[in-house]
Amino acid sequence: MRAVVYRGVNDLRVETMPVPRIGAGDLLVKVAACGVCPTDIKKIQYGTVPPPRIFGHETAGTIVRVGASVRGFKPGDRVALHHHVPCLKCHFCRHRAFAQCAQYKRTGITAGFEPAGGGYAEFVRVMNFVLPGVVKIPAKNSFAEGAMLEPVNTVLKAVRRLNLLLGDVALVAGQGPIGLMFTRLLALTGAKVIATDLLASRLRLAKKFGAEWTMAVRSPAFRRSGAAPPLNSLPHRSEAKTGQLSTLITRLTRGRGLDATVICVPSDAVALAALGQLRGGGQLLLFAHTKRGDAFALDPAAVCVDEKDLLGSYSADFTLQTEVAKLVFSRRLDVRPLLTHRFPLAQTAAAVALAAHPTPESLKIMVES
Ligand SMILES: [Zn+2]
């Protein structure tokens, strides 16, 4: 089979590999779609894990072989996969910190080499301990929709960490695919969402996804240098309804401040500015700060005296799987407008490059076979 092998920093090669062998408790799945995820991009660009590996963990496809002891699946089933599944029994799982569970940290899907997801290949072996994460895709839904279950799950899990009441005002900073899903899921839970981004095209979609207000933030240097756009920078004329973001927040919350902010851009300055815009007892959720080793200058009194919560969320929550499948497959959260680009397997490197350097038109990028 063909597979895209990570051979070193920014080095992805199409290679010929043996089709993975499966054990009695495993499945073999022919991959149809695999989403390009920022966490894989980071591994490819920064070389945070040793090569060789085959990445791609937002995978959907068709079962082509079923291990002798597997029940409930048959060849021909169209399925979405989860590469991590918690044990549900350990100390971490009992605290619902599933992403910290030792079993969860094992990757259960591989196309060869050290298991790393394997979705950028023609076939993957789905190991027995992640079979509880295999979800059947209804006939009316596409494989690409199935491949979105994992990222949608990570967003719903994070939304559940917020203590929002009906009508609360939440800011979602950054309207990439993840930010847009936050906007939609927060709106569905009854929060009023302020969506910010650099790009007017994304803000238009944020409106469709249920944002009550959108505002463009300006920062030409943002993407290239990693420097942050000031959160209260001047709004884009065509999108902004009123002056600066802080003025808008003051007005919308009658001076209280935001109930919650979700940071979907890896910018410390945006996160700190957002912390300043929270009401006392409000919540700041970090979702894009996945790079280790950065310091963060925070006034601890904002946490101690103002009782602002600083939260994080990472990866998926197994117990939300059914709910996520319902949201996506019923299209209450319609992921189709997010799926802007498809690349064939042989062009995975180009897919990753586009995801790493998004254009005004690009959102979620799929590798499809
Ligand atoms: Zn992912």
Ligand SMILES: [Zn+2]
């Ligand atoms: Zn566990």
